[in-house]
Amino acid sequence: MLERFGSPRVLLVGDFMLDRYVYGNAERVSPEAPVPVLKTVRTETRTGGAGNVAAAVLALEARVACVGVIGQDAAGTDLSNLLASMGAETSSLVRLPNRPTTVKSRYVGLAQHRHAQQLLRVDDEDPTPLPESVQTTLWAAVRGELASSDVLALEDYDKGVLTDAAAATLLAEARKADVPVVVDPALIDDYRRYRGATVLTPNRFEASLASGIEIADDDSLERAARQILLATDAHAVIVTLDKQGAYVLEAGGEARQVRTIPRSVYDVTGAGDEVLAALAVALAEGVPLAQAAQLANVAGSLEVERFGVVPISRQDILDELRRIVGLRGGKVLPRERLGEEVRRRKARGETVVFTNGCFDLLHMGHVRYLQEAREMGSCLIVAINSDDSVRRLKGPARPVIGEAERGEMLAALECVDFVTVFDEDTPCELLELLRPDVLVKGGTTDVVVGREIVEGYGGRVATTGAMSGLSTTQIINRIVETNQT
Numbered sequence: 001m002l003e004r005f006g007s008p009r010v011l012l013v014g015d016f017m018l019d020r021y022v023y024g025n026a027e028r029v030s031p032e033a034p035v036p037v038l039k040t041v042r043t044e045t046r047t048g049g050a051g052n053v054a055a056a057v058l059a060l061e062a063r064v065a066c067v068g069v070i071g072q073d074a075a076g077t078d079l080s081n082l083l084a085s086m087g088a089e090t091s092s093l094v095r096l097p098n099r100p101t102t103v104k105s106r107y108v109g110l111a112q113h114r115h116a117q118q119l120l121r122v123d124d125e126d127p128t129p130l131p132e133s134v135q136t137t138l139w140a141a142v143r144g145e146l147a148s149s150d151v152l153a154l155e156d157y158d159k160g161v162l163t164d165a166a167a168a169t170l171l172a173e174a175r176k177a178d179v180p181v182v183v184d185p186a187l188i189d190d191y192r193r194y195r196g197a198t199v200l201t202p203n204r205f206e207a208s209l210a211s212g213i214e215i216a217d218d219d220s221l222e223r224a225a226r227q228i229l230l231a232t233d234a235h236a237v238i239v240t241l242d243k244q245g246a247y248v249l250e251a252g253g254e255a256r257q258v259r260t261i262p263r264s265v266y267d268v269t270g271a272g273d274e275v276l277a278a279l280a281v282a283l284a285e286g287v288p289l290a291q292a293a294q295l296a297n298v299a300g301s302l303e304v305e306r307f308g309v310v311p312i313s314r315q316d317i318l319d320e321l322r323r324i325v326g327l328r329g330g331k332v333l334p335r336e337r338l339g340e341e342v343r344r345r346k347a348r349g350e351t352v353v354f355t356n357g358c359f360d361l362l363h364m365g366h367v368r369y370l371q372e373a374r375e376m377g378s379c380l381i382v383a384i385n386s387d388d389s390v391r392r393l394k395g396p397a398r399p400v401i402g403e404a405e406r407g408e409m410l411a412a413l414e415c416v417d418f419v420t421v422f423d424e425d426t427p428c429e430l431l432e433l434l435r436p437d438v439l440v441k442g443g444t445t446d447v448v449v450g451r452e453i454v455e456g457y458g459g460r461v462a463t464t465g466a467m468s469g470l471s472t473t474q475i476i477n478r479i480v481e482t483n484q485t
Contacts, residue, residue: 001287002295002318008284009063010277011145011179013138013170014050014155014162016068016093017102017125018079021046026109026119036119038107047082048104049273050155052311053184054088056277056299057153059311062284065089065145067138068161069130075101092141094134099126102159127159130166139169146177150284153276154194158186164193171196180283184276185210190231197234199289201275201296207239215239225249238293240275240300248293256290258297274303274312298324315344331411332419335433338381341418342434351377354436356427358385360399362409365442372464373440374415382410383430386423393425428453438462 024038047055050068057064066088070076072095079101083090102125109119130138138161146152152174156162162170171194174181180198185191191210194200208215210231211224221239228237229251236250245260278299282292298320302312322330333341342352353376359366374380384406390399399406407419422430431439431450439454442464451461 001282001285001291002314002321005061005281005285005314007061007063008150008281009065009148010057010151010153010280010284011065011067011142011149012050012054012057012153012155012280013067013142014053014153014184015102015157015159016047016051016054016066016070016079016083017049017104017157017159018051018075018082019046019048020044020103020105021108022105023108023110023116026117036109038109038119041110045078045082047079047086049102049157049159051079051083052273053153053155053277053280054083055086055311056274057281058086058088059313060277060281060299060317061314062281063087063089065092065149067092067141067145069094069096069099069134069138071095071099071101072097073101075103075124092138092145094137096134100124102126125159129160129163135163135166139166139173142170143173146173146179149179151280152179152181153280154181154183154197155273155276156184156186158188162186162193167193168195182276182280182283184272191228192231194232194234197232198283199236199238199279200228200232200234201238201240201272201279202228203240203272204242207237221247222249222255225255236289238275238279238296240272240297246275246293246297248290250289256293258293260297260301271300271303275300278312278317331416332407332421335420335422335430338418338420339433342379342381342436345379346437350379351438352434352436353377353380353438353440354383354427354431354434355380355440355442356383356385356422356430357442358390358394358399359406359410360390360394360401362401362406367413369442369464370410370413371415373442373462374417376438376440376462379417380415381418381420381434381436382416383420383422383427384410386421389423389425426450435459440464 021044022040023042024040026036026038028037030037054064054066070079070093076095080090105122106118107120108116110116171181183194183197183200185200185202187206189209204215207224211227213220213224215221215224225237225239239247246258248256248258275296278296279292282295298317299312302316302320345352353373355373387399387403403421410416410419426449428450431453435457437459439450439461441448448461454461
């Protein structure tokens with residue numbers, strides 16, 4: 001589904017903020033108070049709040065139009081410029097002279113000059129409800145944007161933009177335009193402001209507060225979710241559950257548990273924003289809710305492995321989905337897709353190793369050879385001859401095992417990163433396309449097909465020795481001899 005996504009348009013309304021990170025070395029305690037002294041190394045500014053959602057939507061290769069307020073101050077200028085530089089539409093961000101841009105400043109200590117640990121956060125904000133005149137301007141902008149939008153996303157931090165009346169107005173306008181509405185709700189005890197939403201995405205704590213039910217087990221989780229549906233008349237609620245994944249409940253339907261893969265949680269900042277963005281883009285593309293929730297769960301789980309808010313790209317999710325698929329089809333790629341993977345690996349500074357062969361009747365000689373080849377780099381590609389190519393090389397009785405099965409068996413090896421099938425008699429076309437760093441060939445022959453190509457662009461050619469008594473031909477001969485006796 002993700003590979004078929006286009007560039008849907010998300011209309012994003014909410015509390016836009018600027019995140020400021022002050023990094024420094026924390027090497028001593030202050031003599032004035034029992035607090036660390038932070039010696040500033042660098043300062044970074046990033047989008048925050050609803051701005052995180054905008055960045056995440058853009059990283060998923062969708063479009064986003066931003067509706068909200070910022071101040072007529074330096075922080076507002078920085079935030080507007082950051083959003084515009086990412087490709088967000090910012091013409092409906094209203095700049096107010098008497099209201100500061102919300103800024104969250106995080107002071108981060110670098111233990112041993114490397115490991116980031118947040119020490120303190122300072123918030124500058126004015127969360128009072130917006131004046132009626134400003135609200136009128138914003139909702140006029142929303143009405144104008146809805147006709148060209150595929151989904152409406154509300155990111156509510158309860159900072160004065162999405163009041164009860166404002167949210168009701170927005171949801172009514174979206175229903176008129178037949179546009180689905182996805183809401184990341186605020187930390188409040190009454191969700192009736194979101195009445196009529198398509199999907200709400202509270203986390204466990206938010207769902208407990210809004211429903212009045214402490215979530216301690218599966219039974220209380222279901223009761224809390226049903227209470228939220230009853231209060232909001234929403235189509236569905238997705239309760240995010242940290243390492244336990246997510247709980248999906250549709251009105252009139254059965255509950256579903258979306259599991260997640262255990263991860264090293266580095267920083268939970270931005271996970272909810274990432275879930276909202278992925279869910280909005282998926283629903284805009286017409287993905288059924290169950291699959292959209294799975295996609296959002298993967299995006300959110302990838303976010304917690306990063307420090308701070310780092311937008312998760314569509315390619316990041318594709319890579320993770322292929323990893324989740326596991327050792328079957330996820331590693332067997334056509335050459336065009338493989339070319340993209342190689343370019344990405346090389347851009348990360350990885351050493352790409354390439355080898356090729358028929359690999360008919362996979363045996364221990366093959367396995368040891370491939371393990372040795374993998375040690376020469378950080379990514380091993382195995383190119384196998386197609387069935388037609390094997391017949392031309394080995395005769396009409398070969399291969400014994402078809403190309404699909406051969407590819408799947410090789411993909412099941414931990415040392416193999418990718419497998420591809422080529423129909424030519426030699427791998428030269430593949431080598432020209434992929435340009436691996438190392439070409440490896442096993443056996444005793446000094447002739448390595450493709451050597452001149454690889455060495456011509458500065459690559460390296462390596463050979464490994466053959467293992468005595470281990471070859472496909474020898475195995476076939478032993479089988480034939482055994483049957484004859």
